[in-house]
Amino acid sequence: MKSTPKGLRLHIGLFGRRNVGKSSLLNALTRQDVSIVSNVAGTTTDAVEKPMEMLPIGPVLFIDTAGIDDVGALGEMRVQKTQQVFDRADIGIIVTEVGVWGDFEEAIFAQLQERKTPFIVVFNKTDLGAPDATHIARLDQLDVPWVAAAAEKGEGVLDLREALIRTVPDEFINPPSILGDLVPSGEMAVLVVPIDMEAPKGRLILPQVQSIRDILDNDAYCMVVKERELRDALDRLKRPPALVVTDSQAFLKVGGDTPNDINMTSFSILFARFKGDLVEYVRGTMAIENLQPGDRVLIAESCAHHPIGEDIGRVKLPRWLQQYVGGKLEFVHVQGHDFPDDLSSFSLAINCGSCMWNRREVLSRIVKCQQAGVPTSNYGLTIAYSLGIFERALKPFPAAMDAYRELGGSGPIIG
Amino acid sequence: MKSTPKGLRLHIGLFGRRNVGKSSLLNALTRQDVSIVSNVAGTTTDAVEKPMEMLPIGPVLFIDTAGIDDVGALGEMRVQKTQQVFDRADIGIIVTEVGVWGDFEEAIFAQLQERKTPFIVVFNKTDLGAPDATHIARLDQLDVPWVAAAAEKGEGVLDLREALIRTVPDEFINPPSILGDLVPSGEMAVLVVPIDMEAPKGRLILPQVQSIRDILDNDAYCMVVKERELRDALDRLKRPPALVVTDSQAFLKVGGDTPNDINMTSFSILFARFKGDLVEYVRGTMAIENLQPGDRVLIAESCAHHPIGEDIGRVKLPRWLQQYVGGKLEFVHVQGHDFPDDLSSFSLAINCGSCMWNRREVLSRIVKCQQAGVPTSNYGLTIAYSLGIFERALKPFPAAMDAYRELGGSGPIIG
Numbered sequence: 137m138k139s140t141p142k143g144l145r146l147h148i149g150l151f152g153r154r155n156v157g158k159s160s161l162l163n164a165l166t167r168q169d170v171s172i173v174s175n176v177a178g179t180t181t182d183a184v185e186k187p188m189e190m191l192p193i194g195p196v197l198f199i200d201t202a203g204i205d206d207v208g209a210l211g212e213m214r215v216q217k218t219q220q221v222f223d224r225a226d227i228g229i230i231v232t233e234v235g236v237w238g239d240f241e242e243a244i245f246a247q248l249q250e251r252k253t254p255f256i257v258v259f260n261k262t263d264l265g266a267p268d269a270t271h272i273a274r275l276d277q278l279d280v281p282w283v284a285a286a287a288e289k290g291e292g293v294l295d296l297r298e299a300l301i302r303t304v305p306d307e308f309i310n311p312p313s314i315l316g317d318l319v320p321s322g323e324m325a326v327l328v329v330p331i332d333m334e335a336p337k338g339r340l341i342l343p344q345v346q347s348i349r350d351i352l353d354n355d356a357y358c359m360v361v362k363e364r365e366l367r368d369a370l371d372r373l374k375r376p377p378a379l380v381v382t383d384s385q386a387f388l389k390v391g392g393d394t395p396n397d398i399n400m401t402s403f404s405i406l407f408a409r410f411k412g413d414l415v416e417y418v419r420g421t422m423a424i425e426n427l428q429p430g431d432r433v434l435i436a437e438s439c440a441h442h443p444i445g446e447d448i449g450r451v452k453l454p455r456w457l458q459q460y461v462g463g464k465l466e467f468v469h470v471q472g473h474d475f476p477d478d479l480s481s482f483s484l485a486i487n488c489g490s491c492m493w494n495r496r497e498v499l500s501r502i503v504k505c506q507q508a509g510v511p512t513s514n515y516g517l518t519i520a521y522s523l524g525i526f527e528r529a530l531k532p533f534p535a536a537m538d539a540y541r542e543l544g545g546s547g548p549i550i551g
Numbered sequence: 552m553k554s555t556p557k558g559l560r561l562h563i564g565l566f567g568r569r570n571v572g573k574s575s576l577l578n579a580l581t582r583q584d585v586s587i588v589s590n591v592a593g594t595t596t597d598a599v600e601k602p603m604e605m606l607p608i609g610p611v612l613f614i615d616t617a618g619i620d621d622v623g624a625l626g627e628m629r630v631q632k633t634q635q636v637f638d639r640a641d642i643g644i645i646v647t648e649v650g651v652w653g654d655f656e657e658a659i660f661a662q663l664q665e666r667k668t669p670f671i672v673v674f675n676k677t678d679l680g681a682p683d684a685t686h687i688a689r690l691d692q693l694d695v696p697w698v699a700a701a702a703e704k705g706e707g708v709l710d711l712r713e714a715l716i717r718t719v720p721d722e723f724i725n726p727p728s729i730l731g732d733l734v735p736s737g738e739m740a741v742l743v744v745p746i747d748m749e750a751p752k753g754r755l756i757l758p759q760v761q762s763i764r765d766i767l768d769n770d771a772y773c774m775v776v777k778e779r780e781l782r783d784a785l786d787r788l789k790r791p792p793a794l795v796v797t798d799s800q801a802f803l804k805v806g807g808d809t810p811n812d813i814n815m816t817s818f819s820i821l822f823a824r825f826k827g828d829l830v831e832y833v834r835g836t837m838a839i840e841n842l843q844p845g846d847r848v849l850i851a852e853s854c855a856h857h858p859i860g861e862d863i864g865r866v867k868l869p870r871w872l873q874q875y876v877g878g879k880l881e882f883v884h885v886q887g888h889d890f891p892d893d894l895s896s897f898s899l900a901i902n903c904g905s906c907m908w909n910r911r912e913v914l915s916r917i918v919k920c921q922q923a924g925v926p927t928s929n930y931g932l933t934i935a936y937s938l939g940i941f942e943r944a945l946k947p948f949p950a951a952m953d954a955y956r957e958l959g960g961s962g963p964i965i966g
Binding site (some may be wrong): 322324329331338339340345346348349350351352353355356357358359360361362364365368369371372373374375 | 737739744746753754755760761763764765766767768770771772773774775776777779780783784786787788789790
């Protein structure tokens with residue numbers, strides 16, 4: 137975390153009067169004690185820079201400012217520093233209290249609009265009253281996202297997270313690499329690409345092409361092989377590869393043919409991280425343990441392809457999951473950009489590999505599920521869990537392994 | 552050639568009255584003496600089946616029939632056999648003589664139309680007179696391709712070849728495999744994929760993806776590597792690969808890093824064969840030897856992408872070709888489906904890799920160039936020739952090597 141240079145972090149400017157709860161909002165967002173929280177106005181004595189990992193966006197730099205309305209010699213300095221924050225913020229959060237919006241907030245609002253800095257308005261302390269309707273209407277008209285929160289109670293924090301995902305510029309929401317950290321420069325990966333009925337004639341599917349390109353972009357190289365030829369291909373190498381990546385459908389065969397000391401995972405798990413939030417998916421996947429026959433499971437597919445014979449989302453995944461659960465589940469399928477508003481009836485929501493969604497869309501879905509208290513997973517993780525190969529497939533990802541261990545995971549390893 | 556099973560050959564039924572010149576037409580098309588040519592009516596005593604390689608379409612089976620109008624006991628048998636040919640022909644050629652179209656030809660015409668068999672009408676012996684204008688108008692209206700020929704003099708043969716290219720069903724004009732014969736099942740290829748400015752972000756270009764897929768479809772596997780990591784990648788193998796394929800732009804570096812006993816070629820040369828006619832391209836490329844400073848060279852690009860910095864068709868290829876010729880050439884660029892009607896001013900026409908054209912279009916262009924007497928080549932072959940790596944890059948292709956040797960080729964080999 138500390139290794140990300142400051143310049144590459146998303147800079148989030150936190151603007152607002154003294155004592156509107158900026159620090160407690162930041163704490164709630166990051167679940168860490170970052171700055172001293174106090175109800176005496178002006179406790180924060182300087183612009184506090186806090187580099188942190190805000191999952192799932194990644195490395196951010198929160199700049200928690202003192203109020204511009206501050207007075208006195210110390211206040212002067214604060215105001216100057218706050219002004220500098222405008223120059224540096226990639227996005228802004230205006231924190232205000234219900235009923236106190238005035239010239240001060242208007243000034244920040246105007247400043248951010250003029251600089252074309254995307255921003256969010258947070259009405260904090262809603263436990264003391266609701267935000268003004270005229271005000272809300274104006275924000276909606278200007279397309280400025282707003283959130284009602286009671287940060288100290290943790291209320292509205294998921295809404296703010298969702299608003300952040302919507303607001304963060306593309307270059308920060310998209311991770312730089314699919315597997316650059318797993319296959320170092322000069323190293324080699326083996327990509328296992330089964331050719332089944334779903335593979336379009338003469339083509340490779342997008343996650344495979346993107347993975348090959350990503351490997352080349354990182355000055356590494358790869359072997360591309362079907363599952364049947366994998367053993368021969370590995371035998372042909374003088375040194376083992378840094379990583380074996382397989383299509384989830386060939387997990388067991390590839391797990392069997394790949395020596396245990398070689399890292400192995402799936403395209404779908406790589407894309408859980410690249411297009412979504414691997415740690416959250418791991419937590420969600422482990423809820424499979426609690427699934428009961430008859431439970432409702434949502435399956436969301438990004439492409440609206442016509443389902444064919446052994447379709448993964450319609451046939452294989454449901455079969456493997458039901459075998460694990462030991463009884464029939466009720467599956468509901470949605471396609472494309474459709475996603476149910478009411479998720480409350482589902483015990484699990486499973487996304488596909490998400491090649492046709494951008495990361496912003498996938499992260500929004502994950503937060504929607506969190507808000508509804510529904511665990512989320514994706515195809516690769518659900519299949520890995522159902523087939524008993526979960527722990528091995530997560531081994532290359534330390535943060536995911538930590539989440540797995542925290543939840544008491546100790547699944548079987550298939551060699 | 553003989554190894555192609557009869558069932559996989561394009562069956563071309565040759566229909567027509569006795570002595571209209573079917574056999575001499577066949578000879579002219581294939582440049583071989585297939586059947587006895589005589590001006591005594593009815594020399595051909597049976598449906599003559601001739602399996603042959605009709606470049607560039609590939610393995611064909613000509614079925615040269617006796618006339619349906621034949622009389623007598625022997626004639627009866629001939630008529631019966633001719634009828635069977637209708638059941639077997641993938642396409643038909645009705646051969647007639649100027650001025651003799653009648654009930655007989657109408658019967659064949661109707662039969663082929665009813666069966667929805669695509670066919671071409673050839674008016675042969677045009678040295679004896681021109682085909683009837685009303686007749687021609689009717690064929691044009693029905694969208695039936697027709698050709699005026701004087702087969703014994705070789706006239707109209709290229710027109711017939713072009714009409715055949717337009718008429719042949721897709722499955723016969725498209726070769727089954729890009730490199731299936733070069734990388735046998737269980738074997739391995741190394742694909743060298745430079746990542747330059749032209750490579751679209753997060754993608755591979757189409758010939759690379761199609762080649763990977765083709766290798767997997769043939770139960771082989773491949774290594775994908777940038778030119779810089781090629782040496783390391785080859786060192787990592789216990790056994791050398793069956794083939795190294797490189798982007799033409801990295802020819803010299805890859806030629807240097809690939810041991811001489813390993814076959815090496817380029818994507819562009821593979822696609823010269825897959826999307827065009829490698830043998831004809833080899834002949835055309837060797838005309839570079841006769842290019843003089845000031846000559847006009849046509850460069851045809853299938854995709855209308857915006858030319859960028861070191862664009863291959865605009866910058867690199869012209870530079871290398873001019874260095875070889877030793878002086879300035881006049882380049883004319885066309886894009887997409889544009890192709891000049893008048894080719895007479897060009898000394899050479901060079902096609903790109905042709906990923907966005909189908910084979911039918913490329914073959915039509917080659918015949919158009921042949922008709923105008925303009926040599927044709929493609930990017931990969933021109934670059935290989937200009938860089939002195941032509942012979943090495945052709946070594947994997949016996950038919951191309953034969954054409955090269957026939958024209959006295961003995962270029963340098965760069966190791």
